[in-house]
Amino acid sequence: MSAEAGPGPVRTLVVWCLDWPVVALGVDPDHPAAVFVANRVVAATPAARARGVRRHQRRREAQARCPELVVHERDLDREARSFEAVVAAVEAFAPRLEITRPGTCAVATRGPSRYFGGDEVLAGEIHAAVTGVLTGRTDVRVGVADGPFAAGLAARSTLAADTGRHIVDPGGSADFLAPLPV
Numbered sequence: 001m002s003a004e005a006g007p008g009p010v011r012t013l014v015v016w017c018l019d020w021p022v023v024a025l026g027v028d029p030d031h032p033a034a035v036f037v038a039n040r041v042v043a044a045t046p047a048a049r050a051r052g053v054r055r056h057q058r059r060r061e062a063q064a065r066c067p068e069l070v071v072h073e074r075d076l077d078r079e080a081r082s083f084e085a086v087v088a089a090v091e092a093f094a095p096r097l098e099i100t101r102p103g104t105c106a107v108a109t110r111g112p113s114r115y116f117g118g119d120e121v122l123a124g125e126i127h128a129a130v131t132g133v134l135t136g137r138t139d140v141r142v143g144v145a146d147g148p149f150a151a152g153l154a155a156r157s158t159l160a161a162d163t164g165r166h167i168v169d170p171g172g173s174a175d176f177l178a179p180l181p182v
Contacts, residue, residue, distance in 0.1 A: 008146060008171075009146040009147035009150075009173065010108050010110070010146075010147060010148075011108065011109045011110055011113070011119070011144070011145075011146060011170065012106050012107070012108055012109060012144070012145065012146070012147055012148045012150075012151040013094070013106065013107050013108075013109045013112075013119070013122065013123060013126065013142060013143070013144045013151060014100075014104065014105070014106045014142070014143045014144075014148060014151040014152045014154070014155045015086065015090055015104065015105050015106075015126060015127075015130055015140065015141075015142055015155070016103065016104050016140070016141045016142075016143070016152065016155040016156060017083075017086060017103045017104070017130070017134065017138050017139075017140055017141075018103075018138050018139040018140075018141065019043040019044060019045065019103075019138060020043065020079060020082075020083070020102055020103025020104075020138070021035040021042055021043040021072075021074055021075075021079055021102075021103070022034070022035050022043045022044065022045050022072070022138075023082070023103075023134070023137050023138040024075070024078050024079040024081075024082035024083070024102065024103075025072055025075065025078065027045055027070070027072070028045070029045045029046050029047065029137065029138070030045075030046075030047050031045060031047055031070065032044075032045060032047045032048035032051055032053070032066050032068055032069045032070065033045045033047075033048055033069065033070040033071075033072060034048050034053055034062055034069055034070075034071065034072065035072045035073070035074050036059055036071060036072070036073060036074070037073075037074045039058055039059040040056055040057065040058060040059070041053060041054065041055050041056060041057045041059075041062050042055065042074060043055070044062075048062075048066055048069055051065055051066035051069075052065035052066060053065055053066050053069060059071065076102070079102035079103065080102045082102070083099070083102040083103060083105075085133045085134075086105070086130055086133055086134070087099060087105060088133075089126075089129040089130050089132070089133045090105055090107060090126055090129070090130065092129065093107070093112050093116070093122065093125060093126050093129070094107035094108070094109070094111070094112040096108060098148075100148075100152075104152070106148045106151065106152070109122060109144060119144045119167050120165075120167055122144075123142045123143075123144050123165040123167060124165065126142055127140055127141075127142045127164050127165050130142075131164070139161075139164070140164060141155045141156065141160040141161065141164055141165065141166075142155055142160070142164065142165040142166075143155030143156070143157065143160055143165065143166050143167075143168070144165075144166075144167045144168065145167075145168035145172075145173045145176065146168070146170065146171065146172075146173040147173060150168060150173035150176060150177055151168075153176075153177065153180065154166040154167070154168050154176065
């Protein structure tokens with residue numbers, strides 16, 4: 001590395017809790033419900049998604065697809081308060097935590113990964129801890145990559161949907177991001 005080159009992107013782990021606005025309200029995932037802002041779906045339970053309710057749908061379209069849909073307005077304060085338990089679980093592994101928004105947080109992995117034995121082990125431990133705190137109320141996904149943007153997309157990737165976590169190799173974030181749409 002030459003003297004002009006700056007340090008590379010910070011290796012980052014992102015924890016993403018699916019449909020956090022619904023989870024924070026304590027809605028049963030087996031009942032069709034959705035949270036709305038400005039008459040648009042921002043989050044839905046798995047039962048509502050199974051009946052065709054999707055993010056960004058208008059309220060009328062969502063209710064047409066799922067007549068038994070329970071409508072909730074977003075409560076940002078409650079989302080933040082409810083997310084404190086997740087934050088505490090993640091902070092047990094890495095003290096310097098950034099809350100992107102309730103339902104998503106990020107940590108730099110350099111020290112914690114070394115301590116716990118690598119990114120894969122750290123991601124597995126954090127995934128298990130957060131899943132334990134939420135006791136099956138939602139899917140928890142963990143992504144690790146170079147930088148918070150790539151790590152966030154890794155957490156949202158289809159591979160993370162299958163296993164609960166997706167680890168992008170160090171230096172591989174550009175290749176991981178290349179096929180994704182702008």
